[in-house]
Amino acid sequence: MTIDKISPVRSCTNDSCHIEDGESCAMGEDAPCDCEFYTHENDDITDIPESNEYGVLWSGNTLGVQDLRLLQARDRSLTVGVLGSHNTGKTTFLLIAYLNHIRRGIELTYTFAGSKTLGAWENLSSWPRLDTSKSTFPPHTSRQAERMPGLLHLALRDNTGELVDLLLTDAPGEWFTTWALNAEDSNAEGAQWTAINSDLLIITADCKKLSGSDRGKARGDLINLFQRLSPFAKGKPTFLVWTKTDELENNPIPMKIKETIVDKLLKNIPHAKQHEVSIQEPDSVTNVLHALLKEHDISKNSLAITTPIIDNTSFMSYRGNNAQQ
Ligand SMILES: Nc1nc2c(ncn2[C@@H]2O[C@H](COP(=O)(O)OP(=O)(O)OP(=O)(O)O)[C@@H](O)[C@H]2O)c(=O)[nH]1
Ligand SMILES: [Mg+2]
Structure with a gap:
């Protein structure tokens, strides 16, 4: 795909x-x-x-619903929905996250522990890797699969050794623009699937577009997306990620446009946090992904079981690993 x-x-x-x-x-x-x-x-x-x-899983291609059942039998998995209109840097974000995780010798909060979609990752990676003089960005994500996005898999291990299976959606931007305007549109099914099934959400805001001549449309698309996503984002860690920040030095986003976007974001998704990424600083992408996972851990821990200890013997006091002692 x-x-x-x-x-x-x-x-x-x-x-x-x-x-x-x-x-x-x-x-x-x-x-x-x-x-x-x-x-x-x-x-x-x-x-x-x-x-x-x-x-099938050994093909290394992006995953579908039935493949997920095989994966989910292993351990907890989290679906990360990456939403944003066409060309806002979604696939590049995912690709940098993958490439940074497989680099040797860098200190990461979550380390790479494998992937069931290596074929798909390596297909994408071949574009920047082709040749240092000709390396390029991955191509526009095609809209062949209409009902759900392709899912890219990353297994990560945290510093306590616990494994988390991340399923990252790689969807074409047109889906989200269509969905933001009309959720009933048959071309928006995949966007709706992403909004419903994601545990964690990333929305991409393209700094280049928002500072360019088409910034009015870019702002409108983004705000429509906030409004449409609002009911689906409740209770889910959500990040607005400003992409292509390397472009801002020469062409900053007009203050008024940025203020309106932030205002609408917080009205529609009050718990959303903001981050900045750029291909010039690959670690910025990894940090966003890790911050999102941390955010998820915090929200999960706040729901931890707090059964009071009412007996003195350690056997009777044991409440399982998940309980706060
Ligand atoms: N300057 C700059 N350009 C970037 C960066 N990331 C992506 N781009 C440019 O943005 C284009 C689109 O990036 P993609 O990652 O394909 O965007 P997308 O959101 O996946 O697009 P669709 O698949 O069409 O929805 C790339 O071809 C690059 O030209 C960045 O960090 N800095
Ligand atoms: Mg793409």
């Missing part, structure tokens, strides 16, 4: 199968074309690489 290309129109007539969303065949076929319910047209346009045909 990460590289733009012409693909055949693929569909499955089995209602309980979501193979179009990147999942495995519900009938258990390894190759979807072996399934009686599966059809694909325009096959002559392009060959699909084999890895795209298999919706």
